[in-house]
Amino acid sequence: MEPDMMQLMYDLNKEEALKRLPVILFLAILCLFGITSNLHVWYIYKYHFKSSTYRVFVLFMAMIDIVCCFVAIPFEFVDELFALAYTDLISCKIFRFLSTCINMASVFMLVIIAFERYGKVCTPDGNVMSETSATFSSTIVLIASVVFTFPAIYVYGRKTIMTTSEVVNYGNSSSNVSVIGYDCTWGNNIEDTLYFRCYHTWILMTIIGCMVVLAVIYSLIWSTLRRNLILTRNYAMCHTRSSSLVPGENNDEATRCKHGAVHPKESERIPNHTIDPTQVNKKDTTISNGKTDGDSDENLEINSEINKQNGETASSISIDVDDNLATLGICNRSQDISNDRKYSVEYYYSAKAQLLREKLRHAETVNERELPVTKVTFSLSLLCIVFCLPYIVCLITYLSNDAYVVAMSTHEHMFYLICFRLYLVNNVIKSIVYGCLDREFRKNLAKLYRSVFDGCKNFVSRNPK
Numbered sequence: 001m002e003p004d005m006m007q008l009m010y011d012l013n014k015e016e017a018l019k020r021l022p023v024i025l026f027l028a029i030l031c032l033f034g035i036t037s038n039l040h041v042w043y044i045y046k047y048h049f050k051s052s053t054y055r056v057f058v059l060f061m062a063m064i065d066i067v068c069c070f071v072a073i074p075f076e077f078v079d080e081l082f083a084l085a086y087t088d089l090i091s092c093k094i095f096r097f098l099s100t101c102i103n104m105a106s107v108f109m110l111v112i113i114a115f116e117r118y119g120k121v122c123t124p125d126g127n128v129m130s131e132t133s134a135t136f137s138s139t140i141v142l143i144a145s146v147v148f149t150f151p152a153i154y155v156y157g158r159k160t161i162m163t164t165s166e167v168v169n170y171g172n173s174s175s176n177v178s179v180i181g182y183d184c185t186w187g188n189n190i191e192d193t194l195y196f197r198c199y200h201t202w203i204l205m206t207i208i209g210c211m212v213v214l215a216v217i218y219s220l221i222w223s224t225l226r227r228n229l230i231l232t233r234n235y236a237m238c239h240t241r242s243s244s245l246v247p248g249e250n251n252d253e254a255t256r257c258k259h260g261a262v263h264p265k266e267s268e269r270i271p272n273h274t275i276d277p278t279q280v281n282k283k284d285t286t287i288s289n290g291k292t293d294g295d296s297d298e299n300l301e302i303n304s305e306i307n308k309q310n311g312e313t314a315s316s317i318s319i320d321v322d323d324n325l326a327t328l329g330i331c332n333r334s335q336d337i338s339n340d341r342k343y344s345v346e347y348y349y350s351a352k353a354q355l356l357r358e359k360l361r362h363a364e365t366v367n368e369r370e371l372p373v374t375k376v377t378f379s380l381s382l383l384c385i386v387f388c389l390p391y392i393v394c395l396i397t398y399l400s401n402d403a404y405v406v407a408m409s410t411h412e413h414m415f416y417l418i419c420f421r422l423y424l425v426n427n428v429i430k431s432i433v434y435g436c437l438d439r440e441f442r443k444n445l446a447k448l449y450r451s452v453f454d455g456c457k458n459f460v461s462r463n464p465k
Helices: 005-019 021-047 053-081 089-121 131-148 194-243 252-258 337-400 402-406 410-420 422-427 430-437 439-462
Strands: 156-168 174-186 285-290 299-306 315-321
Touching: 005 021, 005 174, 005 410, 021 053, 021 410, 021 422, 021 430, 021 439, 053 089, 053 131, 053 422, 053 430, 089 131, 089 156, 089 174, 089 194, 089 337, 089 422, 194 337, 337 402, 337 410, 337 422, 337 430, 410 422, 430 439
Parallel strands: none
Antiparallel strands: 156 174, 285 299, 299 315
């Protein structure tokens, strides 16, 4: 009597599904938690947050994550349940394509957000992204993800797996029978081709390239935020010390704070208001004062190199004054050269104070408005890198030597399968990041559940048993 091959295939599939139970439970937890948490994120940011580029990006990422939890993760769940009996080719191609597209869109969104953060933190006077631009960029990311991952429809498909099963014959004799199974990975005609290698290499290089871009951009952002924190801290320290000095004394530190200096050792590098005429021609300060025929204005140019603290590069301040300096009260043509020099240094300190005030105003704005949002986006990018690295390692391992995966033990194979799907955590964990780092999100979430609890309480009180 010939054994039923289909029945043998399903019997072997049940055994394999039991072995993969930890992976199935892991995917089930991700799916349930991801659907619940991402719906909370979408609702709260949609109806309880003011319009901003940050809100636009969060809503787009929440929609991507919701689709992932409704489509991609359940498909991976079904794929593990039918590890040896996935027979439908069309659904395999469609769901593999959607899963790849969704996860690439998540990575691309983080890159766009990083560029937006860089524009707001590091280039405040440049072209800052608006809400319309954020919406347009997010839409372009979705379209680019579809185009970028479209070859996945050809690469992925039903793969034939040859396995053996022990069959008990009449007379209590047994024999090994070859059984054909089907797995939803990539097609039989594509695995050993150059196209297969090129496609996965292109995917890997894109993901790694996005990681490098995220690391570089957030390194620049961190450097700018660090300088801003040092600037505000030194400014506060300077004013604290100047307020504690004895009035009436010749306090250089009070004078420095008055003129906007923020570094405690600024007097070691910058001269006092009254300078020695013999020191005018030194390289640190150059004063040029000239007059031409037919020109009623004086041209005053001050070039000064200011060495910044903490390893910052030197910057030069060049101020050209073409207005009537006598009207501005900066210098008087009837005064002698020593008074001109004195007023020139006074003007130098005034320009320096204005520059420092502008820097301080920008630093305070960044620290107050942009730092909390940047912490959230940086955490999302860092988690994306952390959870994508195991997937990259597993894929490189398989592409380099697929026999290594075949020779794994049961426990090693389970660990390999979980690591291969750890990138799905990126579509689930965002709500935890918002809850930990976004105080406004926590406040609105608590308000939401408080209103739900009060509504249930009122309903019970109106309908007693």
